[in-house]
Amino acid sequence: MTKMKSDTWVFTGSCPSQLGTVDVVTRFMAESGNYVDEIHSFDDRVQRQFFLRIEFTPNDSEFSVEQFNAEFAKRATLFDMKWDLSPSSKKERVAILVSKFDHCLNDLLFRVRTGQLHIEVPVIISNHPDLEPLAKWHNIPYYHLPITPDTKLAQEQQILALLKDYDIDLTVLARYMQVLSPDMCRQLDGKAINIHHSLLPGFKGARPYHQAWEKGVKMVGATAHYVNNDLDEGPIITQGIQPVDHAHYPEDLISKGQDIERITLFNAVRYHVEKRVFLSGKRTVVFSN
Amino acid sequence: MTKMKSDTWVFTGSCPSQLGTVDVVTRFMAESGNYVDEIHSFDDRVQRQFFLRIEFTPNDSEFSVEQFNAEFAKRATLFDMKWDLSPSSKKERVAILVSKFDHCLNDLLFRVRTGQLHIEVPVIISNHPDLEPLAKWHNIPYYHLPITPDTKLAQEQQILALLKDYDIDLTVLARYMQVLSPDMCRQLDGKAINIHHSLLPGFKGARPYHQAWEKGVKMVGATAHYVNNDLDEGPIITQGIQPVDHAHYPEDLISKGQDIERITLFNAVRYHVEKRVFLSGKRTVVFSN
Amino acid sequence: MTKMKSDTWVFTGSCPSQLGTVDVVTRFMAESGNYVDEIHSFDDRVQRQFFLRIEFTPNDSEFSVEQFNAEFAKRATLFDMKWDLSPSSKKERVAILVSKFDHCLNDLLFRVRTGQLHIEVPVIISNHPDLEPLAKWHNIPYYHLPITPDTKLAQEQQILALLKDYDIDLTVLARYMQVLSPDMCRQLDGKAINIHHSLLPGFKGARPYHQAWEKGVKMVGATAHYVNNDLDEGPIITQGIQPVDHAHYPEDLISKGQDIERITLFNAVRYHVEKRVFLSGKRTVVFSN
Amino acid sequence: MTKMKSDTWVFTGSCPSQLGTVDVVTRFMAESGNYVDEIHSFDDRVQRQFFLRIEFTPNDSEFSVEQFNAEFAKRATLFDMKWDLSPSSKKERVAILVSKFDHCLNDLLFRVRTGQLHIEVPVIISNHPDLEPLAKWHNIPYYHLPITPDTKLAQEQQILALLKDYDIDLTVLARYMQVLSPDMCRQLDGKAINIHHSLLPGFKGARPYHQAWEKGVKMVGATAHYVNNDLDEGPIITQGIQPVDHAHYPEDLISKGQDIERITLFNAVRYHVEKRVFLSGKRTVVFSN
Incomplete structure (x- = not known):
C-alpha cells in the first residue's frame, strides 16, 4: 500500500x-x-x-x-x-516576472498545470506585453509594467505592491532581463529566485552566451540562485550544463541553452517550495531527490 | 576544524x-x-x-x-x-578476479595505491598469465589458474580455497569473462561484485557491445551487480552510460566502454565497502554520496 | 557577416x-x-x-x-x-497523434511556436478528447477518434484518411499509447516516429517504467524510433537517459521520465525534418549537431 | 571486410x-x-x-x-x-611533465600501454622525485629537476633542452603545478597542453577547487587547453564536468575531480595527435569523434 x-x-x-x-x-x-x-x-x-x-x-x-x-x-x-x-499539501504562492522570452514561463506553467510543480501562480508581471496571451490561456492575471531609466524605481514599487497585494511567498525571475535596484534586491533577499544563463561565477552580467562564445568554452550552462544585493552573486541553488562545440554560434548557444535554463529553474523552484534548500553563509545546502 | x-x-x-x-x-x-x-x-x-x-x-x-x-x-x-x-578505518580484504583485460584491474589498483579506495587487495586470481606483471609491481600475489571445460569445477574449487586462505571479505570480478557454475554463484551470493558491459537487463550474456551495435542503440553502458545464482540477473548496484553514434563499430564500443566500466565498477566496490549498499529483494538501496 | x-x-x-x-x-x-x-x-x-x-x-x-x-x-x-x-525554408507537414499525456505535445507545439522546430502541424489526432483545449489554443484542428477493440481497424482507416487529406509528410506518435495494427505499421513504415519510454531494447511493451523499477535499474531512459512492422523494434533515431535510485517508485520514474521523453522526441523530429537521418538496415546514421 | x-x-x-x-x-x-x-x-x-x-x-x-x-x-x-x-601509423613523441599527483600520468601511460592512445612517451620530467617508480615500471627515463624561485629560469632551460634532445612533438602538463615563465610559455605556444582543474574561465589561478567550494557551485570541472603566454587563457580544447553538492568539502572536490581531469586531458591529447584540433583565433575547432 x-x-x-x-x-x-x-x-x-x-x-x-x-x-x-x-x-x-x-x-x-x-x-x-x-x-x-x-x-x-x-x-x-x-x-x-x-x-x-x-x-x-x-x-x-x-x-x-x-x-x-x-x-x-x-x-x-x-x-x-x-x-x-x-x-506538503500547501501550495506556495509564486509570482513570475518575465520579459519577452517565454521558454521558462511556458515550462513552469506547464508543470503547474500537470501537477509536477506544486505551486499556485496568482500573478505574472512583465515589462513587455508579449506574454499576456500565454498568461490569459492559463487564466492568470498579467501586469504589463513598462520600464525606462526614469521610471525604474517607480516600476519596482509597483511590483513590490503587487507582490504584497497577491500575498506572494516566492518571486521567480524567469528571464526577467532587468538589473534590479539595490533596494529591490534587499526587499527580495532570499525570497526570489533568478535564472542566469551561465555557469556562475563565469560570465556574470550581460550577454553571457556571447561571452562564452568569445572564450571558446566547450560547456555552457545555467545557474538558478537566490537574489541578494550583489548582482549575480546570490547563493547558488542548482546548475545545469550542456556540451557545445565550435559549430555553435552565440545564437545557437542561446537556443540550445533554453532547455537547460528551464529545467534548472524548475528544479530550483521545486527544491525551494519543497523546503529542500537551506542557506549557509553564501552557500546553500540542498537536499535534492 | x-x-x-x-x-x-x-x-x-x-x-x-x-x-x-x-x-x-x-x-x-x-x-x-x-x-x-x-x-x-x-x-x-x-x-x-x-x-x-x-x-x-x-x-x-x-x-x-x-x-x-x-x-x-x-x-x-x-x-x-x-x-x-x-x-571507517577498517580495510576490507578484496580479491580481484581477472582475465586478460586490465583496464578495471589497473584502475582499482591505482585507486587503492592513491588512497581513493580504502581496501586491501591480498590476492589477484586469473585464468590467464597476462596480468601478472601488473600484480607484481603492486606486490600482490597472482595466481594463474587456467580453465578448460573439463577443469572448470576443479578450478573454481581452487579459487574458493584461495578466497578462504586469504580471508577474503569481497570478491570482485573485474572483467573475469567466465560464466561461474551455479555452485560457485551460490557460494559467492552477495559477496561478489561483477561488472557487465551493458545496461542490464539489456544485452545479457556474451558480446554485449556486438549485440548493442546490431540493435543500433545510441547509448551503451555498464552495470555493476552482485553475483547471484541467475546469470547477469544479480541485484544492480550502479550503472554508467556513454552516448554513441553510427560511426562506432563494435570495436569502438569496446574501447570507449572501458572508461564507463572501470568507473562503474570502482563506484560499486566503494559503495559496498563503505556499507552504502543494502539488499532489498532483487533490488538494492544505495546511499551514494 | x-x-x-x-x-x-x-x-x-x-x-x-x-x-x-x-x-x-x-x-x-x-x-x-x-x-x-x-x-x-x-x-x-x-x-x-x-x-x-x-x-x-x-x-x-x-x-x-x-x-x-x-x-x-x-x-x-x-x-x-x-x-x-x-x-531549408520548407516546413514539413507533421501530424501529431496523442492520447491523454500532453508533455510531449506541449513541448513540440511550444518549440514550433517559438521557432526552435521548423515544421507545420496541420492536425492533431487522439483517441481521447482531453487535449483538445491545448490544440485549440494553437489553432490546430483536433480529431477525437475513440478506439475500441472492435473499431480499431476502422479508426486506423480514419487516421490514414486524415493523414492523406492533410497531405502529411511525417506522423509523430507523441505518447499515443496504442499498439498499431500490422497494416497501419506497414503504411507508416519510415514515415512515423514513436517515443518509447525505455532504453530499447530493454523493457519493450507495456509499462516500461514499472518493469524498470522491478529490475532495480539505476538508469532509465527514452527511445525515439521509426515505426516499422515489428513492435518497438523500429530503427532507433536517438535516446536519452536519466539516473534514478532506490527512492524512485514507478510513479516517480513516470514523472521524472517526462523531461527525457519530450527532449528525445523533439530531437528525433528535428533530426528527421532537417534530413539528418538515414536508414541503414535496422540501424540509422544520424548526422546530429 | x-x-x-x-x-x-x-x-x-x-x-x-x-x-x-x-x-x-x-x-x-x-x-x-x-x-x-x-x-x-x-x-x-x-x-x-x-x-x-x-x-x-x-x-x-x-x-x-x-x-x-x-x-x-x-x-x-x-x-x-x-x-x-x-x-595514422605515426606516433607523436610526447613529453609528460608532472609534479606529485599521478592520476593523470598513470592514466596516460595506461592508455599508451593498452593501445588506446597512439603516442610514444620518451621522457617524463618532474620537479619532484615521487613519480619515478611509475616511470621506471614503464621503462621511461625520468628527470627530476627541482625548482626554487632562484632556479626557475635555469630549470626551464633544462626542460627545453630535454624536449629538444628527445625530439619532442608535444609537451603535456599533467598536473605540473608550476606557473611557467613568459619565455617558456612563448616557446611552448601551441605545442603544449595543460590540464586546469576548473571550468575555465571560472576559477583561474591557484586552488580552483577551494575557490569553487567558497562560491558554493553545484558543478565542478576540468579544462584542457593549449599553453600560451597568458596564464590559464590558452585556447580551450575540451572540458569535462562533475555535479557536486553541499556535502563535498574542498578535499572531496579534489578527489572527485581526478576522474574528470584525467579523462579530459586524455581526450585533449588524443584529439591533438589525431589532428582533430585547429586553432581559430583564441578558440579551437575540434572534430571530435
Whole structure:
C-alpha cells in the first residue's frame, strides 16, 4: 500500500553542531507518534552548523501545528534550533516576472498545470506585453509594467505592491532581463529566485552566451540562485550544463541553452517550495531527490 | 576544524517499517554520547522495510563494539532490527578476479595505491598469465589458474580455497569473462561484485557491445551487480552510460566502454565497502554520496 | 557577416562505397557554383555503403531543382547514387497523434511556436478528447477518434484518411499509447516516429517504467524510433537517459521520465525534418549537431 | 571486410572561405586515387575561414608524401590553403611533465600501454622525485629537476633542452603545478597542453577547487587547453564536468575531480595527435569523434 504524499508534513531545522541534534527531533517525532517517512541531515564541519529536513506523517488527521511548536520549543531551545513546519499539501504562492522570452514561463506553467510543480501562480508581471496571451490561456492575471531609466524605481514599487497585494511567498525571475535596484534586491533577499544563463561565477552580467562564445568554452550552462544585493552573486541553488562545440554560434548557444535554463529553474523552484534548500553563509545546502 | 574521517564508525541497520525506527537508533547514539556525523534512511513503502546508515564519532577512543552491541540489542529487538557496526578505518580484504583485460584491474589498483579506495587487495586470481606483471609491481600475489571445460569445477574449487586462505571479505570480478557454475554463484551470493558491459537487463550474456551495435542503440553502458545464482540477473548496484553514434563499430564500443566500466565498477566496490549498499529483494538501496 | 540560414538547401545522398563518392558531389557543387556550408559523410565499412549530407547556398536566387537533378543525374548514375534535395525554408507537414499525456505535445507545439522546430502541424489526432483545449489554443484542428477493440481497424482507416487529406509528410506518435495494427505499421513504415519510454531494447511493451523499477535499474531512459512492422523494434533515431535510485517508485520514474521523453522526441523530429537521418538496415546514421 | 586503420593518412587544411574549398581537395583525392574514409569540415561564418580534415586510404602502398604535396600545391595556392599530411601509423613523441599527483600520468601511460592512445612517451620530467617508480615500471627515463624561485629560469632551460634532445612533438602538463615563465610559455605556444582543474574561465589561478567550494557551485570541472603566454587563457580544447553538492568539502572536490581531469586531458591529447584540433583565433575547432 502506497501512502498518500498529501498527508505528510515537512519539518526543517538548523542549529549549531553538537551532540544529540538529530535525536532531539527524532525522539520528539517518535514520542508524539509522528511517522518519519524521510530524513535528510547535514552536519557542516566547517561552519559547525547542523541542518535537518524530515518528511513525516502525523499520528492523526487532527495534527496541530500550534501544539507541535509549543511542545517542541521546550526541547529546541536547548540546542538553539530554529525550525519550521509546512504541510506538503500547501501550495506556495509564486509570482513570475518575465520579459519577452517565454521558454521558462511556458515550462513552469506547464508543470503547474500537470501537477509536477506544486505551486499556485496568482500573478505574472512583465515589462513587455508579449506574454499576456500565454498568461490569459492559463487564466492568470498579467501586469504589463513598462520600464525606462526614469521610471525604474517607480516600476519596482509597483511590483513590490503587487507582490504584497497577491500575498506572494516566492518571486521567480524567469528571464526577467532587468538589473534590479539595490533596494529591490534587499526587499527580495532570499525570497526570489533568478535564472542566469551561465555557469556562475563565469560570465556574470550581460550577454553571457556571447561571452562564452568569445572564450571558446566547450560547456555552457545555467545557474538558478537566490537574489541578494550583489548582482549575480546570490547563493547558488542548482546548475545545469550542456556540451557545445565550435559549430555553435552565440545564437545557437542561446537556443540550445533554453532547455537547460528551464529545467534548472524548475528544479530550483521545486527544491525551494519543497523546503529542500537551506542557506549557509553564501552557500546553500540542498537536499535534492 | 575538520574532523578526521578515520575516527568514525558506520552503523547500518534494517527492520520492518514502524513508528520509531529512526528514533531507537538516534536516541541510543545520543544517550551513549556518539556523535552523529551523517545519517541516511529510506523507508520502502512497497516492501514496508526500513533502511538506515549512520556515520558517527564515538564518545571516546575506547569505543567498545561488544558493549555497543550488547546494550543496543535490548532496544533493537523490539523493532526486529538487524544491524552491523564497522570502523571507517577498517580495510576490507578484496580479491580481484581477472582475465586478460586490465583496464578495471589497473584502475582499482591505482585507486587503492592513491588512497581513493580504502581496501586491501591480498590476492589477484586469473585464468590467464597476462596480468601478472601488473600484480607484481603492486606486490600482490597472482595466481594463474587456467580453465578448460573439463577443469572448470576443479578450478573454481581452487579459487574458493584461495578466497578462504586469504580471508577474503569481497570478491570482485573485474572483467573475469567466465560464466561461474551455479555452485560457485551460490557460494559467492552477495559477496561478489561483477561488472557487465551493458545496461542490464539489456544485452545479457556474451558480446554485449556486438549485440548493442546490431540493435543500433545510441547509448551503451555498464552495470555493476552482485553475483547471484541467475546469470547477469544479480541485484544492480550502479550503472554508467556513454552516448554513441553510427560511426562506432563494435570495436569502438569496446574501447570507449572501458572508461564507463572501470568507473562503474570502482563506484560499486566503494559503495559496498563503505556499507552504502543494502539488499532489498532483487533490488538494492544505495546511499551514494 | 552571418549568412541567412533560410537561403540554404540540403542535399542528401547514399550509394555503395567506392572511390570518388564525395568528389562526384562536391565537384558538381563547385562547378555549378553552389557554396558548401556544411558537409557530413559516413562510409560504413560493414555495409559498404556511403552516406552524405551537404548544406549549401545556391549560386543565385533562381536555383532550379529540376535543372540540378537533371544535370546531376548524369553523374550520379555512375555511382548508383540515390539523392534528394530540400530547401531549408520548407516546413514539413507533421501530424501529431496523442492520447491523454500532453508533455510531449506541449513541448513540440511550444518549440514550433517559438521557432526552435521548423515544421507545420496541420492536425492533431487522439483517441481521447482531453487535449483538445491545448490544440485549440494553437489553432490546430483536433480529431477525437475513440478506439475500441472492435473499431480499431476502422479508426486506423480514419487516421490514414486524415493523414492523406492533410497531405502529411511525417506522423509523430507523441505518447499515443496504442499498439498499431500490422497494416497501419506497414503504411507508416519510415514515415512515423514513436517515443518509447525505455532504453530499447530493454523493457519493450507495456509499462516500461514499472518493469524498470522491478529490475532495480539505476538508469532509465527514452527511445525515439521509426515505426516499422515489428513492435518497438523500429530503427532507433536517438535516446536519452536519466539516473534514478532506490527512492524512485514507478510513479516517480513516470514523472521524472517526462523531461527525457519530450527532449528525445523533439530531437528525433528535428533530426528527421532537417534530413539528418538515414536508414541503414535496422540501424540509422544520424548526422546530429 | 573491415579496413585496417593503420593504412590511413590524415589530411588537414585551412584557408579563407570561398567557393570550391572542399572540392579542390576531394577532387584531388579522387583523381589521385586516394579513398576518402572520413571527412570533417567547418566553415566559420564569423572568421570567414574554412577548416578541413580528411582521413583517406592511399591508392597504393607506395604513397609518396612529396609527390602529393608537390602536385597538390598547384591547386592549393589558388585558395591560399595551408595543409598538412600525417600517417595514422605515426606516433607523436610526447613529453609528460608532472609534479606529485599521478592520476593523470598513470592514466596516460595506461592508455599508451593498452593501445588506446597512439603516442610514444620518451621522457617524463618532474620537479619532484615521487613519480619515478611509475616511470621506471614503464621503462621511461625520468628527470627530476627541482625548482626554487632562484632556479626557475635555469630549470626551464633544462626542460627545453630535454624536449629538444628527445625530439619532442608535444609537451603535456599533467598536473605540473608550476606557473611557467613568459619565455617558456612563448616557446611552448601551441605545442603544449595543460590540464586546469576548473571550468575555465571560472576559477583561474591557484586552488580552483577551494575557490569553487567558497562560491558554493553545484558543478565542478576540468579544462584542457593549449599553453600560451597568458596564464590559464590558452585556447580551450575540451572540458569535462562533475555535479557536486553541499556535502563535498574542498578535499572531496579534489578527489572527485581526478576522474574528470584525467579523462579530459586524455581526450585533449588524443584529439591533438589525431589532428582533430585547429586553432581559430583564441578558440579551437575540434572534430571530435
